[in-house]
Amino acid sequence: MENSEVLLHQLFQTVRIISKGLNKRLEPLGIYSSEWSIITTLKEKGSMTQGELASYLNIEPPAVSKSLVKLEKKGLIMRMAGTDKREKKVTLSQEAVDQCLIWREIVGHHRSAILNDLSEEKQKELTMLLKNIFQNAQEYDKNITI
Template identity: 30%
Template sequence: MLNNSHSLFHAVHQLSRQLTKQLNEALEPFGLYNAQWAVLYVLKANGALTQKELCEYLAVEAPPMTRTIQRLMKQGYIDQRTGLDKRKKFIHLTSKAESEFPKWEKAVLEANQVLITSLPKGSQDAIYSILSEWLIGIKQQVKTVEEEAIFND
């Protein structure tokens, strides 16, 4: 067991940076980066979302999300459409993004496969389980803190 949490968090941070670096290299031929891929992937998996929903899902602040959305719009991969409630704008994948998505996904899956080959299947399953449990716990803590802040106001 680690004698301090600094080592654990440093290792998680370093792993995250390495995974992001490898993903950026895999997406470079397509003119995309990890942050853009995350938005495209979430929209493909979940359908149209508002910018706020994307921010919440990806745990990204509004300013960097705005920049990412603007870049993707400039590339022709997403567009914004007004919803039934005229105050809401939904972000959609364009037909251009839909047609390019399989190429991007193939590159990402190939990069992921290279990165994970050194881990036995049992370790992959264990890491997934631990990370999922940790993430759920963090989200519950954040929700509790937000609810307490609202209650105390």
């Protein structure tokens, strides 16, 4: 196998095992890693439209929509009218805000466990490499015409 193929395969496998492990830890509390990414984004950025969430998280709009429906049923988000009547702003409910500290602690333990043997310097180096790959992927996608 070509080195680039091995690298990208490892990257996909790593992301999958991280998500799977986080789901095991969050599921007893009623949420999943995909929902957690939406919750943390809303907590950090404030209210956003569904389209803004999809764009920010680099997730397909139908997948975001599916997660938002689940979060709404769980009482963890609310949709409110925005400035444009066609789009609604998504915001966290008070229940979600109250639970965030518990979820954040579990996520923090998970992150510490999987990064425990990577020094701060190695983590920064890996972050820079991943950002570079991400930027290259974005640039490549811009140049593709369908």
